[in-house]
Amino acid sequence: QVQLVESGGGVVQPGRSLRLSCVASGFTFSSYAMHWVRQAPGKGLEWVAYISFDGTRKYYADSVRGRLTISRDDSKNTVHLQVTTLKHEDTAVYYCARDLGWEPPDYWGQGTLVTVSS
Amino acid sequence: QSVLSQPPSASGSPGQRVTISCSGSSSNVGSNTVSWYQQLPGTAPKLLIYNNDLRPSGVSARFSGSKSGASASLAISGLQSDDEADYYCAAWDDRLKMAFGGGTKLTVL
Numbered sequence: 001q002v003q004l005v006e007s008g009g010g011v012v013q014p015g016r017s018l019r020l021s022c023v024a025s026g027f028t029f030s031s032y033a034m035h036w037v038r039q040a041p042g043k044g045l046e047w048v049a050y051i052s053f054d055g056t057r058k059y060y061a062d063s064v065r066g067r068l069t070i071s072r073d074d075s076k077n078t079v080h081l082q083v084t085t086l087k088h089e090d091t092a093v094y095y096c097a098r099d100l101g102w103e104p105p106d107y108w109g110q111g112t113l114v115t116v117s118s
Numbered sequence: 119q120s121v122l123s124q125p126p127s128a129s130g131s132p133g134q135r136v137t138i139s140c141s142g143s144s145s146n147v148g149s150n151t152v153s154w155y156q157q158l159p160g161t162a163p164k165l166l167i168y169n170n171d172l173r174p175s176g177v178s179a180r181f182s183g184s185k186s187g188a189s190a191s192l193a194i195s196g197l198q199s200d201d202e203a204d205y206y207c208a209a210w211d212d213r214l215k216m217a218f219g220g221g222t223k224l225t226v227l
Contacts, residue, residue: 059215100168103210104209106165108162108164110162
């Protein structure tokens with residue numbers, strides 16, 4: 001069965017950087033595009049990044065452009081999200097999700113919590 | 119401010135039918151397919167509807183989706199207590215980003 005397991009979250013000071021990872025299993029990872037979506041405490045879902053199946057296309061939300069970098073390592077079935085210059089408003093649960101083929105995601109991981117606090 | 123507009127709340131009694139709307143524009147809902155998600159407290163979103171009106175395997179037939187122009191709707195029939203959750207719509211936007219609705223909190227009275 002499809003599984004997505006995120007890691008890398010924690011408490012981080014403002015201005016620092018963080019790299020989140022998502023390990024996929026149960027499907028041919030190299031054939032699928034992937035997304036990162038975040039959810040601030042008590043708030044709705046906010047899409048932040050997309051990477052195509054071959055890694056050639058990367059899209060970012062306007063609100064985070066320039067501070068986020070999405071990448072993938074097909075040899076490890078892993079997608080990463082690098083977040084730099086962290087701000088308090090980056091505090092959220094970060095989910096990775098599998099693209100359904102230029103449709104919104106189908107499978108989601110359980111999420112990893114990032115708390116930006118001094 | 120979410121790109122897609124949803125009512126913040128909806129409610130219904132057990133057994134009733136409720137509808138949740140999702141309003142977008144020609145660059146997202148109007149030109150791309152819509153998905154719907156259910157999110158129970160403390161859990162990840164679960165796909166309920168994709169490609170406007172298709173249900174993934176295992177999703178109850180009580181959930182149905184529709185789309186007309188730049189608006190979409192999720193209908194839940196035979197409302198049950200465990201349908202109480204947050205519901206989100208989503209669609210690609212032609213400006214190369216994914217758009218989500220702000221979410222609708224469904225209360226079963």
